[in-house]
Amino acid sequence: MLHVEFIKAFEDNYIWLIKNNNNECVIVDPGSSIPVIEYLKNRNLTLKKILITHHHQDHIGGVKELQEIFRDIELIAPYNINLPNVTSHVSDGDVISIFNHTFEVMELPGHTKEHIGFFGDKKLFCGDVLFSGGCGRVFTKKYDDMFESLLKIKSLPGDTLIFCAHEYTENNLKFALHTEPKNHNLVQYNQVVSDMRTKNIPTIPVKLSNEKKVNPFLRCDILSKNDLENLSEFDFFIKLRKQKDLF
Numbered sequence: 529m530l531h532v533e534f535i536k537a538f539e540d541n542y543i544w545l546i547k548n549n550n551n552e553c554v555i556v557d558p559g560s561s562i563p564v565i566e567y568l569k570n571r572n573l574t575l576k577k578i579l580i581t582h583h584h585q586d587h588i589g590g591v592k593e594l595q596e597i598f599r600d601i602e603l604i605a606p607y608n609i610n611l612p613n614v615t616s617h618v619s620d621g622d623v624i625s626i627f628n629h630t631f632e633v634m635e636l637p638g639h640t641k642e643h644i645g646f647f648g649d650k651k652l653f654c655g656d657v658l659f660s661g662g663c664g665r666v667f668t669k670k671y672d673d674m675f676e677s678l679l680k681i682k683s684l685p686g687d688t689l690i691f692c693a694h695e696y697t698e699n700n701l702k703f704a705l706h707t708e709p710k711n712h713n714l715v716q717y718n719q720v721v722s723d724m725r726t727k728n729i730p731t732i733p734v735k736l737s738n739e740k741k742v743n744p745f746l747r748c749d750i751l752s753k754n755d756l757e758n759l760s761e762f763d764f765f766i767k768l769r770k771q772k773d774l775f
């Protein structure tokens with residue numbers, strides 16, 4: 529299994545760092561270069577690759593400076609992203625390697641048009657598509673895209689670890705509990721998360737199998753059945769996402 533660490537950036541971003549035994553590393557979504565440079569220096573790590581999930585500034589903001597400092601690093605990004613100096617543009621089904629482990633590129637549009645995730649070694653780096661207890665905002669307004677992207681993630685093996693890019697869990701669970709106050713797994717998980725956050729422990733990564741029990745956006749099939757409006761799973765998802773926007 530690959531070893532993953534996190535670098536904190538801004539208020540609540542996680543820049544994921546994958547490391548091998550030779551002090552080489554790959555990072556995902558460096559929104560800022562400053563914490564990355566400091567982290568690498570302190571640990572004597574060499575940066576080999578940068579992976580990008582989507583174009584938002586808090587995911588790409590550090591790329592230019594890192595490329596200037598660390599020469600010859602590979603920059604892997606969505607095929608339709610507007611970003612200079614990309615060395616590999618990737619799309620759905622493409623395969624990349626991270627230290628001899630194979631990762632598959634998954635197109636996950638909805639939050640943004642070009643959003644992708646990287647799945648391999650029982651890990652998914654999914655940027656801002658799925659969060660623990662929630663999901664990303666649908667900036668594209670293409671709810672069908674986002675719904676399909678979440679179903680795609682949901683179909684991965686239950687033991688997949690979700691490495692999302694933000695520590696939003698505690699807040700997301702407030703809305704989740706509002707939606708499903710009698711979900712015992714959710715009540716329990718909320719207690720665990722609240723304890724972890726009090727101690728400033730990251731709640732990420734999370735197991736997909738756990739998310740399926742607590743995350744309302746992965747439970748639209750179940751929740752729509754109890755909804756008074758008799759909505760389809762997809763229409764229920766739209767309603768839920770719009771409610772969350774205003775929560």
Ligand SMILES: [Zn+2]
Pocket residue numbers: 582584639656
């Ligand atoms: Zn984003």
